[in-house]
Amino acid sequence: MRNHPPDVAAFLAVGSFAVVGASPDRTKYGNKVLRCYQQHELPVVAVHPKATVVEGAPVFATLAAIPGPPRAVSIVAPPAAALAIVRDAAAVGIRHLWFQPGAEEAAAIAAARAAGIAVIHGGPCLLVALGFHDD
Secondary structure, eight states: OOOOOHHHHHHHTTTEEEEEESSOOOTTTHHHHHHHHHHOOEEEEOSSSOOOOOOBOOEEGGGGGGSSSOEEEEOOOOOOGGGHHHHHHHTTTTTEEEETTTTEEEEEHHHHHTTTTTEEEEEEOHHHHOOOOOO
């Protein structure tokens, strides 16, 4: 495993992950982030309101629908959805959020921190932090 900055190392140490904004489209970052977790053999589920299968991972419509919710979430969704995602994460007790580049929204980041959730934002991307190969 690589030598990560403390916030990234703490996120990865929790060992239970979800990707909100996972996409069945392999050209989208939501798909690549999910595949990155899979490439590193990390336990991950997909969150997508309409998809039923994404890269063979279990797919749930919301964070609340995941049985025994993950402890850490990568967000790869439009910034307009960020605050609702933070509220959902806080409601199910998720303590770590990683806003992938392009998913950040200032009010959502502030709300997450106010709820006591550890937040990574403004880079780096999970794909760079872990290493990703697009196969």
